[in-house]
Structures are given as C-alpha cells and as structure tokens.
Amino acid sequence: MKPLLVFLALTFTASLHAQHLKLSADSKGVVVDGGPAGRLVLSGPVIVGSDKKGRKPTFLPAEDGASATATYADGFVIKVDFSAVDGTIAYSFAQIPADALLMKITAALPLSYNQGGTYALNNDGASKPFPGEPGNQIIAQGASSQFNLTTGTGEGLSFTVPAAYHQLSDARAWGAQGFSWTYFYDLKRYSNETRFTIQVALIKK
Numbered sequence: 685m686k687p688l689l690v691f692l693a694l695t696f697t698a699s700l701h702a703q704h705l706k707l708s709a710d711s712k713g714v715v716v717d718g719g720p721a722g723r724l725v726l727s728g729p730v731i732v733g734s735d736k737k738g739r740k741p742t743f744l745p746a747e748d749g750a751s752a753t754a755t756y757a758d759g760f761v762i763k764v765d766f767s768a769v770d771g772t773i774a775y776s777f778a779q780i781p782a783d784a785l786l787m788k789i790t791a792a793l794p795l796s797y798n799q800g801g802t803y804a805l806n807n808d809g810a811s812k813p814f815p816g817e818p819g820n821q822i823i824a825q826g827a828s829s830q831f832n833l834t835t836g837t838g839e840g841l842s843f844t845v846p847a848a849y850h851q852l853s854d855a856r857a858w859g860a861q862g863f864s865w866t867y868f869y870d871l872k873r874y875s876n877e878t879r880f881t882i883q884v885a886l887i888k889k
Contacts, residue, residue, distance in 0.1 A: 705886055707766040707773065709745035709752040713789075714766055714773050721839035721886050722794075728754040729762055729775065729787040729869070738788060762787075773882040775869075786868045789882075792855075793833070793863040800836025805850050814863065818856035823863070825851045831865060838889025846880050848873070 706717040713727040728743035741754035741762070754762040763776045775787070797803075802811035805824045811834065815823065829847040834840035849868040855861065869880060 705768050705771055705884060707768040707771075707884070708749065709743070709764070709766070711743055711745070713743055714752070714764060716773075716791075716841065716884055718839070718841050718886050720835070720837065721888075722797075722833055722835055722841050724791040724793060724841075726773065726882070727790045728752075729789050731756060731760070731781065731784050732786040732788055732868075733781065733783040734785060735783070771884040773884065774879060775881070776879045778878050780871060784871050786871060788866060788868055790864055790866045793865060795856075795862045797833065797835065797863060802832075802834045802840075803852060804830070804832040805852055806830070815854060818854055821853055821857035823852045823854050825849070831867070832887060833865075834887055840887035842885045842887050843867075844883040844885075845869075846874060846877075 704719070706715075706719075708715045708717070710725070713725045715723070715725050717723045728741045730738040730740050732738050739756055739758075741756050743752060743754050745752045750766060752764045754764065758781060760779075760781055761777070764773065765776070766773045798814040798816050801814050803814060803824065804811045805826060806828050811832065812824070827847060827849050829845055831843045831845070831850055832840060833842075845867055846869065848870045851866045851868075853864045853866070855864055874880065
C-alpha cells in the first residue's frame, strides 16, 4: 500500500509542477512556458517610428535569470523584468525617441493550435477556433486589454495588457507554418508612462 501512496503523491506533485508557469529569456525575447498550456516567446519590442519602419533591438538576458535589456542602435534601452511567481513581465524605459509611436511585441504560435485550439481577442471572453485551413492573412484584429490562447486539450495562457491594438495572423498565407500574435503598445496614448506590464496567467481546463 505504501509504495502505491508514494507513487500517487509523486504523480500528483509532478502534475502540479507541470502546470506551473515558467518565465525566462533568451536572445529572441521573453520565453513564456506553461507546459501543456503552451509555450511561446515574446519578442524584444520593435520600435515603430513616424517613418513606419521597425527598429529591432539587441535583446540580452541578464545573469540573474529574472531580467533582460533591449538595446537599440540610437542608445535607447528598455529594461525587462519578469517573475513567474506573480506572472508579470514589466517593461521600463525613459526618454523614448521623439518620433517613436509604438512598441511592437510579436509571438509565433505553433500550428497545433488549429487542432481544437481557440483564441479570444476581446474583453468579453468570447472564444473562437483557429482556422483549420489557410485563408485570410489576418484572423482577428482590434483594440483589447486581454488576449487568451487555449489548446485543444483545454489548457491555455491568458495575457492582460494595457489596452491597445492587437493582430492575430495566419502565417500560412505567406508560406510559413503557424500563427502569430502582435501587440502594439501605443507610446502616444500612454505618453506619460515609463513602464507597462504584461500579466500572464494559466488557463486550466
């Protein structure tokens, strides 16, 4: 009996651990890992100026394992702090370039989301299925303060952000495999802010 109880306890503990949110960083951006809920990388913010061109940063994870910096050619720096304990990814900055309009953060989503997965790009929580077959390049777009992703098994990830424009795209429209989500933080709308936070939470079935 005791070996069985030990086995069940270990299995239960492993199950809980697998559902824990993990946040880390690599040279591409902040890695959000929800285990069975999904895994994606939030790119280093691309600065979009009045010329509509995007300025990509050099994204460098810190040795502390809980922060990173995005550095641009003009010397502008964004400090990124993340904590899996409270599910926060905080972007801090000062003296933004005068012509900067937006910070664009993009995440590639695996094609497996079209196997029963859903998304909700709105504040009312209404979910819609990912398209099974390629069609329009833009799946959904609009202003929102929340974006939810759910896998075909019912687990998922929820992102709460300062209200701004989002776009969900089907990469198959240009020959790639998968989907992409882009969040456009509006630097003019939030002109008095020097920090914003993305709140990440697990969605459990």
